[in-house]
Amino acid sequence: xxxxxxxxxxxxxxxxxxxxxxxxxxxxxxxxxxxxxxxxxxxxxxxxxxxxxxxxxxxxxxxxxxxxxxxxxxxxxxxxxxxxxxxxxxxxxxxxxxxxxxxxxxxxxxxxxxxxxxxxxxxxxxxxxxxxxxxxxxxxxxxxxxxxxxxxxxxxxxxxxxxxxxxxxxxxxxxxxxxxxxxxxxxxxxxxxxxxxxxxxxxxxxxxxxxxxxxxxxx
Amino acid sequence: xxxxxxxxxxxxxxxxxxxxxxxxxxxxxxxxxxxxxxxxxxxxxxxxxxxxxxxxxxxxxxxxxxxxxxxxxxxxxxxxxxxxxxxxxxxxxxxxxxxxxxxxxxxxxxxxxxxxxxxxxxxxxxxxxxxxxxxxxxxxxxxxxxxxxxxxxxxxxxxxxxxxxxxxxxxxxxxxxxxxxxxxxxxxxxxxxxxxxxxxxxxxxxxxxxxxxxxxxxx
Numbered sequence: 001x002x003x004x005x006x007x008x009x010x011x012x013x014x015x016x017x018x019x020x021x022x023x024x025x026x027x028x029x030x031x032x033x034x035x036x037x038x039x040x041x042x043x044x045x046x047x048x049x050x051x052x053x054x055x056x057x058x059x060x061x062x063x064x065x066x067x068x069x070x071x072x073x074x075x076x077x078x079x080x081x082x083x084x085x086x087x088x089x090x091x092x093x094x095x096x097x098x099x100x101x102x103x104x105x106x107x108x109x110x111x112x113x114x115x116x117x118x119x120x121x122x123x124x125x126x127x128x129x130x131x132x133x134x135x136x137x138x139x140x141x142x143x144x145x146x147x148x149x150x151x152x153x154x155x156x157x158x159x160x161x162x163x164x165x166x167x168x169x170x171x172x173x174x175x176x177x178x179x180x181x182x183x184x185x186x187x188x189x190x191x192x193x194x195x196x197x198x199x200x201x202x203x204x205x206x207x208x209x210x211x212x213x214x215x216x217x218x219x
Numbered sequence: 220x221x222x223x224x225x226x227x228x229x230x231x232x233x234x235x236x237x238x239x240x241x242x243x244x245x246x247x248x249x250x251x252x253x254x255x256x257x258x259x260x261x262x263x264x265x266x267x268x269x270x271x272x273x274x275x276x277x278x279x280x281x282x283x284x285x286x287x288x289x290x291x292x293x294x295x296x297x298x299x300x301x302x303x304x305x306x307x308x309x310x311x312x313x314x315x316x317x318x319x320x321x322x323x324x325x326x327x328x329x330x331x332x333x334x335x336x337x338x339x340x341x342x343x344x345x346x347x348x349x350x351x352x353x354x355x356x357x358x359x360x361x362x363x364x365x366x367x368x369x370x371x372x373x374x375x376x377x378x379x380x381x382x383x384x385x386x387x388x389x390x391x392x393x394x395x396x397x398x399x400x401x402x403x404x405x406x407x408x409x410x411x412x413x414x415x416x417x418x419x420x421x422x423x424x425x426x427x428x429x430x431x432x433x434x435x436x437x438x
Contacts, residue, residue, distance in 0.1 A: 107402045109328070137431065149430045152412065179415040183326045186408035193371065193405045196398040197429060206431040210416060211368045212356065212424050 007167070008064030010034040010057045010071055010079055013044045016095060017070035019141030020133065023171040025050040034060030061086035066163070068093040069119070070133070073100075076115060080122045088126045091160045093167070094119045094184075095133040097191040105196035107189040116154060116184035130155035130164045131184040134191045136172055137205020146171055149207025152178035152187045165219065174217050176210050226386070227283030229253040229276045229290055229298055232263045235314060236289035238360030239352065242390040244269040245363075253279030280305035285382070287312040288338070289352070292319075295334060299341045307345045310379045312386070313338045313403075314352040316410040324415035326408040335373060335403035349374035349383045350403040353410045355391055356424020365390055368426025371397035371406045384438065393436050395429050 007024055011017045012033035021031045025048060033048070034057040035041035041054030054060075061067045061083040067090055071079050076096045096115040100108040112118045116131035123129060132153040140147035151168035153175050155161045161177055168175025178187065190208065197206040226243055230236045231252035240250045244267060252267070253276040254260035260273030273279075280286045280302040286309055290298045295315045315334040319327040331337045335350035342348060351372040359366035370387035372394050374380045380396055387394025397406065409427065416425040 105402075106399055107332075107404045109332070109404060113326075113328070176416065177419050178412050179419075180325055183324075183408070183412050183415070185326045185328060186405065186412045189402070189405035189408055193397050193402050194429075196402065197395065197432070200396050200398075201432055201437060203431050203433070206429050209428045209430050210413075211426040211428050212422050213416075213420055214422070218420060 004029050005065035006030040006032065006063065007066050007068060008032040008034050008060035009068045010060060010083065011075070012060070012070065013040060014070055014072070015138040016133065016136065017068070018044070018048070019138040020068065020070065020171055021048055021052065022144075023141055023146070024167070025052055027170040032060040032064050058083055058086050064090075066091045066093060066167075068095065070095045073098050073115060077118065077122065080119055084123055087123060091128045091130055091163060092119065092123060093133070093164055094129055094131045097134050097188050099192065105192050105199060107192045109185055109189055113182055114185040114188050116181050116188070120156075120181055128155065128157045128160040129181060130157075130160050131181060131187070132164050132168055132175070133171070134187040135194055135207050137207055139205045141171060146173065147205070147207060148173055150174045150176050150209045152176050154178045154181050154184040154187070156181050173209065176217065223248050224284035225249040225251060225282065226285050226287060227251040227253050227279035228287045229279060229302065230294070231279070231289065232259060233289055233291070234357040235352065235355065236287070237263070237267070238357040239287065239289065239390060240267055240271065241363075242360055242365070243386070244271055246389040251279040251283050277302055277305050283309075285310045285312060285386070287314065289314045292317050292334060296337065296341065299338055303342055306342060310347045310349055310382060311338065311342060312352070312383055313348055313350045316353050316407050318411065324411050324418060326411045328404055328408055332401055333404040333407050335400050335407070339400055347374065347376045347379040348400060349376075349379050350400060350406070351383050351387055351394070352390070353406040354413055354426050356426055358424045360390060365392065366424070366426060367392055369393045369395050369428045371395050373397045373400050373403040373406070375400050392428065395436065
């Protein structure tokens with residue numbers, strides 16, 4: 001892995017995926033936008049400019065050091081199965097949130113506990129699954145700045161968590177070590193709560209911050 | 220219900236319960252400390268001073284307008300069964316968090332979804348269960364001030380949620396409407412994450428704040 005890893009973003013043409021792509025491109029990372037259609041991904045990468053390339057999901061996963069999953073929960077398992085071979089030995093950053101339409105503002109966690117645990121089971125122990133970016137409002141990322149919220153980062157491998165905390169520090173106020181992968185349930189559930197808060201308080205992108213930490217947060 | 224309701228705090232001699240008692244007493248509420256032992260509760264209430272009384276859990280629940288459950292998860296179901304008759308028609312504020320020792324920093328939600336949903340099922344539809352105060356560090360409350368964190372408030376009855384948001388505003392930065400009771404899973408899971416953050420970042424009481432809301436937060 002070179003000093004700045006190449007990041008594939010599966011679902012990279014979506015709202016969150018493209019927001020993350022913009023921030024990481026601005027921070028000097030090479031980004032491969034993944035999509036079901038290579039043509040769509042390539043056209044989108046051209047719009048993004050900079051060190052952005054486009055490919056289908058498998059091609060994007062193959063060519064990157066770190067693979068970020070920013071697909072809707074409905075495509076989560078299918079995408080995982082599709083890229084399983086291509087991501088062995090890599091870090092997979094799962095941003096999927098188990099929203100169940102139409103009641104997306106009601107917490108409905110899967111029986112497995114969390115989307116992240118589903119990913120780890122499907123990909124196997126040869127993949128370091130880290131989950132993060134569940135509570136980042138994409139609006140802020142598209143506006144060109146870092147989101148004023150913290151990003152809770154979960155995973156069973158401490159070194160992989162630290163790498164993703166570094167990536168989170170580029171897109172939001174602060175990446176925070178949230179512990180093991182099972183803890184992802186907290187951030188995944190919180191997404192439904194934040195969607196409800198957006199509606200009730202008529203705001204575009206509520207997020208969370210962790211209080212009581214030293215400033216700056218130790219890395 | 221008079222202008223300021225009488226609040227019973229079951230588990231009121233514990234760390235969180237006594238912290239809440241202090242804040243509400245300071246804000247002019249009548250507080251009844253509930254404990255398994257009436258004597259212990261009465262002695263503790265004497266120490267608290269002000270408009271504090273002590274009683275056993277059932278007596279405390281009977282004599283209050285709002286009943287707060289601040290007992291450890293291990294005593295949660297037993298306490299609910301004990302006070303079921305005494306709380307019919309009232310608001311029960313459940314602060315229980317499903318921590319499973321020894322791994323209290325790992326999210327382990329119950330099959331029912333959350334402690335709050337267990338409470339609602341056990342108490343029946345005649346009780347308005349609201350869940351809150353999962354993520355408040357008791358240390359700050361005992362130090363005499365409001366905790367610098369937000370309190371997510373969940374419940375299926377909007378009017379009861381609003382009453383508890385008012386109580387939350389007395390103990391922390393802000394009470395926030397988190398939606399239906401099922402959403403309590405988010406705050407309950409987050410408690411394990413915050414316990415882990417306290418350990419990893421060596422801080423006494425990490426909490427959360429919701430970002431992206433107008434200031435002051437509309438009530």
